[in-house]
Amino acid sequence: MNTKRLTLVLLVTLGGLCSAFLVPNRTDFQPVGVKMDLPESIGQWVGTPGKISDDELKTLAGDTTFARKIYSNAFGDHILVSIVLAGEDPDNSIHRPERCLPAQGWTIMDSRTIKIPLPTSSLGRIDSTRLHNEQSFKDDQGQLRQVQNLNYYWFVGYHRLTPSHIERALFDIHDRVLRGYNQRWAYVTVASNITQGFTRFGRSEAETDRMLQSFVADLFPHIVPAN
Numbered sequence: 001m002n003t004k005r006l007t008l009v010l011l012v013t014l015g016g017l018c019s020a021f022l023v024p025n026r027t028d029f030q031p032v033g034v035k036m037d038l039p040e041s042i043g044q045w046v047g048t049p050g051k052i053s054d055d056e057l058k059t060l061a062g063d064t065t066f067a068r069k070i071y072s073n074a075f076g077d078h079i080l081v082s083i084v085l086a087g088e089d090p091d092n093s094i095h096r097p098e099r100c101l102p103a104q105g106w107t108i109m110d111s112r113t114i115k116i117p118l119p120t121s122s123l124g125r126i127d128s129t130r131l132h133n134e135q136s137f138k139d140d141q142g143q144l145r146q147v148q149n150l151n152y153y154w155f156v157g158y159h160r161l162t163p164s165h166i167e168r169a170l171f172d173i174h175d176r177v178l179r180g181y182n183q184r185w186a187y188v189t190v191a192s193n194i195t196q197g198f199t200r201f202g203r204s205e206a207e208t209d210r211m212l213q214s215f216v217a218d219l220f221p222h223i224v225p226a227n
């Protein structure tokens with residue numbers, strides 16, 4: 001862990017301890033910064049409702065809100081889009097994928113921050129965390145195989161966007177303590193399996209990256225209102 005990251009971790013820990021004494025008894029909610037109504041279609045992609053698991057409903061706070069769809073195209077590609085909107089307590093509503101994926105049997109092989117161009121947005125780009133994951137399974141013949149997955153995610157507040165869970169926590173502490181409001185944080189996940197070797201015209205890692213980044217650029221104006 002480098003010095004800058006260690007400093008951030010210490011700040012979050014200290015801020016969390018101190019905020020127990022400093023957070024006002026009442027914090028006002030800011031308007032939600034993300035639309036929870038995913039579109040029926042996005043360009044060539046058509047969406048169908050995605051299931052919210054029983055484990056999610058049991059684990060996350062009761063006032064957590066979900067929006068989830070699986071988008072498919074004529075080439076047989078599938079992209080999962082999931083938005084989880086926190087209620088009053090984001091710590092019990094927002095569990096970043098690095099925490100959830102290993103519990104689902106995935107191994108995170110790589111994590112990095114990617115800048116995705118947004119041609120139709122005044123922001124110009126969005127910083128997103130990109131995870132490269134792998135999971136082993138047995139096929140119909142009992143052979144052990146590995147499936148790989150790319151997962152892009154970022155956090156959305158009322159007037160903030162960040163790919164970092166630590167930065168989101170710092171923003172949250174700052175806004176609650178110094179400004180007296182709750183941003184109703186959400187996190188957006190856009191993910192797809194790398195299908196090369198599994199389907200006839202399967203996509204490589206690089207092709208899956210291009211597909212997901214193009215999809216994020218098209219999805220973004222549908223779910224994040226222009227401020």
